[in-house]
Amino acid sequence: MQIEQPQRRRRLVSLTPLIDVVFILLIFFMLASTFVDQHIFSVDAPAQDTAATQDDDVQPLRIRVDEDGYRVDEQLLDRDAVIDKLRKLAADEDEPRVQVLAVAEAPVRAVIKLIDWSAGAGIEDVAVIREE
Known part of the structure; x- marks a missing residue:
């Protein structure tokens, strides 16, 4: 006589310990990583004495x-x-020009904002010059 053994139920794998390990790894990597300030970079603009000058009567x-x-x-x-001065220059001159004299310690963000404001006023001829 053959006796049938009851079928064993498969054990379900519990995901709770796996989730705990994942969270611990996430916290470890967050704390162990270094956060670098990515918006800092240097711009090498030509020095004031080497900047190209134009021979027109219009002073930038x-x-x-x-x-x-x-x-x-x-x-x-x-x-x-500054924005008002740029708009007035764009309205008064046929070919308005702006020279941005950037000091070595000047924030790059401020120089870029000035270039954007010039473009917004309709001035296309913008020169960036490093001042020492």
């Missing part, structure tokens, strides 16, 4: 960018005043 608007902000004729200007 020179805007100096330093740690404090934007300066035109040694007068410190805020964002709105």
